[in-house]
Amino acid sequence: MEAYFSLKPLIAVLVSLLASGLIVLSGSRPNLREAWTITAALAKFAITLSMMPAVLAGKYPEVALFTISPGVSLALKVDPAGIIFGLSASVLWILTSFYSIGYMRGLSEHNQTRYFASFAVCLSATMGIAFAANLLTFFIFYEVLTIATYPLVIHKETPEALAAGRKYLVYLLTGGVVLLLALAFTYQIAGTVDFRPGGFLSQQVGQDRLMMLFMLFLVGFGVKSAIMPVHSWLPSAMIAPTPVSALLHAVAVVKAGVFGFVRMAGFVMGPELLQEIGALGIMAGFAAVTIILASLMAFRQDNLKRRLAYSTIGHLSYIVLGLALLSPSAWSGGVLHIVNHAAMKITLFLCAGAIYVKTHRENISDLNGIGRQMPLTMGAFAVAAMGLAGVPPIAGFVSKWYLVQGTLETGQVALTGVLLLSGLLNAGYFLPIVARAFFSPSPGFSKYSEASPWMVIPLMLTAVLSLLMGLFPDQLFHLYQLASNVAASVTGGGVP
């Protein structure tokens, strides 16, 4: 494990920031404007991918820009955890960009320049979060992400959208300031905020102070990860255009919160220390309750996007649960689920968006027989839905397998039960949608057809990706190896 100087992480962060400037400047020429988005997305992916071999070989690209506060640099460093998150965000941004073009033009949306520019800034912030080398750098990008997402949430500018935007800000800024307290506290007691595998805090600090710090982190990251009871901003934020819900509220924003847990548990406090102070149990408890309650609440949603939102809340807590177990398998499973859930959930959102553009229907009860008109879309939906329920050989099965293994290794049989029950509940709220779409009669529904290829191709690709990641968890981008590297480095255990 060694670091070497490279500007690549910086470029990966800045390329979309630059693009957002160009997008604003070319606002009057839509084709040129969209070209910038696509170019930046491809460039970001290429740069991220090019860092992969080095990271796999244990050499981490690193760049320290300048001192941002005495003793702390604005620094980026690409480690296995970071590249997993960065890679999933950048791959899915490419597909979402194509999809966005189809979606926004299909609905003749207003203010498209602001939309694409904010989107690009969000991606810069996400990459910054993924590659941040210390907690202060992390926090800066974390807050930028909150603000940059706001224009996307209120995109419709209706009173409901503005209300959702306010709720979004209240929740996320509150989480942000609690996190600021945690950050300042960490710096005061440790004198450093540089991430270190296994954590840099020790028992000497004192049980009470560590517990307090942990609670601050739990609230701070819990808001963005939509852990109950601070989850309710996420279903409200579903009023945003569907590509926003897809990328930001299934991949970037909420995963930034979960990734915060990865950094906190693995690289700031360390799983063993958390175990000693009894914090892991609290984390696991919140996660388990959230998994079950969110799944139950998903049943009650008739609005498709809101049902997906509750499903997201549940699945985010899968990841948190994995991180709350002192077991390499559980950590691998949790980290893998960041990517796997991203690919599957984005597919579902993209399908919901395609249906909305063609039919302007948002409610599940209105979707009888839609599968016969839009077979490709609903086929992709079925694949992703089964994946989330944990049906092999789709990606969701792999991460869940390791999570279950982790619960058994640590002897937490109750948590095994939670995971299995949640799988059933997932099947329970997803499969009726599929069944309704394909097997219910559809009165007067024949006028609809598949959405434009701009939208159908990306959602097919994400569905295929979910399948491939389930069939070949390691061949594709070496995700499994990266995840187990993370797990081994933070838990101190061997590769399972």
Add this chain to the structure above:
Amino acid sequence: MSAAPVLIIAPLLLFAFISILAGLWRTSLAYISAVVGGTLSLAAAVFGLFQVLTEGKLSYHLGGWPPPLGIEYVLDPLSAFMALIIVFVGLVVIVYPPKAGLYQVPQRAVPLHGMIMLLLAGLIGVVVTGDLFNLFVFLEIYSLSSYALIAIGGKHALVASFRYLMLGTVAGSFYLLGIGFIYFATGSLNMADVARLLPSLYASPAIIAAVALIFIGIGIKMALFPLHIWLPDAHSYAPSIIAAILASVQIEVAAYVLIRMLLSVFQLDYLRLQLPVMATVGWCGAAGIIFGSVMAIAQRDFKRMLAYSTIAQIGYIGVGIGLANPLGIIGALLHILNHAFMKGCLFLVAGGIRHETGLREIPWFVGLGRRMPLMMGAFAVAALSMVGIPPTAGFFSKWYLVRGSIEGGNWAFAVIIVASSLLTAVYFFRVIEKVFANPPPTSSTGTVQKCEPPPRILVPILILAVGVLVLGLSNAVIVTRVLEQVVAPLFSIAGGR
């Protein structure tokens, strides 16, 4: 002996009179001579700061009389830092066209630029003087100029100005009485000399009374809660350019006086341990943060909202001073700098909106974001900085203040500081939502009427907005090069942390 301290103030005083005289002949000359004077003073301030950082404290004996007999002017890292902020913000405001800032220039001619120059000269005088009585003189110079400048704002402003005059005079008298006690006890007015003589007298009731009088007097000038009552009217009825100077540097100079008292007159432990002065300042600041933020949420008038926000922001500075540890003082000083840029920018934006559209009240700001994208973009940057979103400057002052609170074991302050970020977010996002998220009224042809202000208005605003970002990213340089040198002597003498 070095002339650097007086070189900053001399061009301001000189051109104040040139500006008034030249203005009698041609009004445009008043503007030009003010810009020339401001530029000369800025050059001297920049030069002075570099000289102080390389050579250490510079001192000038007025008329060649050595202190403690004569009046001493001192440029140390703290005063050089403050002087540079004052002159820079002052110059930006001077460049901003007075028409846009005044919007109801009385029919009669006003020696506006001459008065602004006098105000700046008074402010600089306060920060460079090393003499307690001389400080009072400059305090009155800047206060009198402020009263006159606020009164330009019209009928309401006259009343506001008169109220401020009453309270300001009370404040000045308190301070004067305070130094009177010190003079009777020590026989000296030179700060360094007084600092040397005072410790043996700390138990004396006269000195305790002096401390109380000085801190209450300066607290009024600084608008530290609950001594703030003159501020909302004065700052919201004053013309925008005047409000920009008052909010961004004038009341901060009073905060400077508090820090100066800590640094050069009294010993820290005396104010912290023997008398509960620091704790009082800190808790007044904390109460002011909450009060100002809550009141700001309740305002319809944009400038009045900014005025209440100023009370909250001065509360941050009070908390930092009250913490009386290195991180707290660094946070307070950094916030003086950051607030000067943010609030200056916001008041100039208020003037710009008023000039271009005639609007004052937030509910009517609907769709301004699309009508004047650049100016409202600058507004958004300054507003985010007020909320404390990284990497803008406003975040970093909070970062040091929160750390200072935690280091001092004062979690209540830490929680108040971050909670007030949320309140600040409430009142600024209310405006941001109106400005950006509501479609602008369209003309008969269905297109949005652009009304971006001309470059003369826009450029000063953009300079301050870009400054907010630059200060944020470069805060470490400012802290290590300047502010740590400011607090170093304080905490090596006190022997504390």
